[in-house]
Amino acid sequence: MGVFTALSLEEARALGARFGLVVTGARGLDAGSVNTSYELTIEGGSRVFLRIYEGASAGVAAQEARLLVHLATHGVPTPAPLPLACTSGSFVAEHAGKPAIVLPWIDGASICQRGVTDAHARAVGEALARVHLAGASFAEPLVTRFGPADLAARLASLHERTDVPGHVRVVLPELDRRLERLSSPSDLGPTVPVIHADLFRDNVLFQGGALAAVLDFESASSGSAAFDLMVTVLAWCFGDELDRGLARALASGYSAVRALSDDERAALLDAALFAALRFTITRITDYELRPRGRSMFRDYRRFLARAAAIDALSARGLVEMLDV
Ligand SMILES: Nc1ncnc2c1ncn2[C@@H]1O[C@H](COP(=O)(O)OP(=O)(O)OP(=O)(O)O)[C@@H](O)[C@H]1O
Numbered sequence: 001m002g003v004f005t006a007l008s009l010e011e012a013r014a015l016g017a018r019f020g021l022v023v024t025g026a027r028g029l030d031a032g033s034v035n036t037s038y039e040l041t042i043e044g045g046s047r048v049f050l051r052i053y054e055g056a057s058a059g060v061a062a063q064e065a066r067l068l069v070h071l072a073t074h075g076v077p078t079p080a081p082l083p084l085a086c087t088s089g090s091f092v093a094e095h096a097g098k099p100a101i102v103l104p105w106i107d108g109a110s111i112c113q114r115g116v117t118d119a120h121a122r123a124v125g126e127a128l129a130r131v132h133l134a135g136a137s138f139a140e141p142l143v144t145r146f147g148p149a150d151l152a153a154r155l156a157s158l159h160e161r162t163d164v165p166g167h168v169r170v171v172l173p174e175l176d177r178r179l180e181r182l183s184s185p186s187d188l189g190p191t192v193p194v195i196h197a198d199l200f201r202d203n204v205l206f207q208g209g210a211l212a213a214v215l216d217f218e219s220a221s222s223g224s225a226a227f228d229l230m231v232t233v234l235a236w237c238f239g240d241e242l243d244r245g246l247a248r249a250l251a252s253g254y255s256a257v258r259a260l261s262d263d264e265r266a267a268l269l270d271a272a273l274f275a276a277l278r279f280t281i282t283r284i285t286d287y288e289l290r291p292r293g294r295s296m297f298r299d300y301r302r303f304l305a306r307a308a309a310i311d312a313l314s315a316r317g318l319v320e321m322l323d324v
């Protein structure tokens with residue numbers, strides 16, 4: 001996992017020079033499932049993080065870099081990419097025909113589910129609210145790849161494929177029904193210009209109990225703040241079942257920075273159901289039906305179980321549980 005594109009020390013030196021860095025070491029990291037990551041050591045002993053994009057175009061990488069700069073300069077704890085030394089306003093170099101960016105190194109680690117405390121959950125809620133506030137002034141349109149129409153296309157492809165295992169095939173009618181019920185974007189409440197949309201534990205680094213950085217804005221788009229909050233609750237507050245205390249702590253951190261509007265509050269239940277559906281479907285298409293081993297397996301059943309747990313709540317019950 002983590003190193004899909006090779007980089008020799010000589011190549012690392014040439015790449016680093018484009019950012020005005022004198023690279024003395026390069027180490028591939030066993031981190032991430034989509035892109036290639038390297039730790040580069042810089043003359044003097046400091047480190048930077050190199051990401052080589054495996055799928056995204058240079059244009060997409062450049063837009064993500066501009067978003068990171070915007071968020072980092074507007075109060076979001078996320079590393080801003082380094083600019084290229086000789087090209088003003090540009091952050092993206094190229095290696096092996098793929099876009100590459102360099103970020104300041106962040107010391108920290110992600111938290112395992114059993115290690116998540118109320119304080120962690122609260123800090124994550126606060127950071128998410130900062131993304132929504134800071135993103136309000138980001139002027140570039142960010143279009144989701146995971147809206148109802150995108151999910152419907154994924155489901156349609158599952159119906160057509162002949163290699164879908166039986167345990168997936170039997171849940172397709174349920175997924176169709178759920179998506180049909182939630183297919184109007186207005187169900188999810190008002191939108192903001194930037195949501196993270198994938199704020200899972202592996203995308204947050206903590207150091208000494210404090211949140212060090214929010215990472216990986218590759219799924220960021222304009223979208224419903226209620227949806228983003230519920231993605232984050234589902235990602236952080238479920239062990240084998242919903243941990244109500246953690247969910248409330250996360251929501252209280254969020255509300256302390258940005259209060260939900262009445263319309264956002266009213267949308268929370270459908271937003272939670274849509275969040276559960278989004279990750280159920282993408283985990284089937286992107287993990288269950290792809291060869292194992294390239295990245296850590298993520299089980300769609302865990303998000304189907306979250307959908308069932310949310311089914312057991314009412315809209316009012318969810319608002320009361322989160323105390324928002
Ligand atoms: N600036 C940084 N400094 C130190 N470590 C970092 C930095 N950015 C990312 N990491 C580490 O590398 C890991 C992978 O990074 P990233 O999220 O960019 O990977 P990915 O392959 O693009 O995506 P995915 O999270 O979907 O697997 C992170 O979980 C984190 O542990």
Ligand SMILES: N[C@@H](CCO)C(=O)O
Binds near residue numbers: 198200219279283298
């Ligand atoms: N965070 C996603 C994978 C990356 O988008 C999941 O757990 O399904």
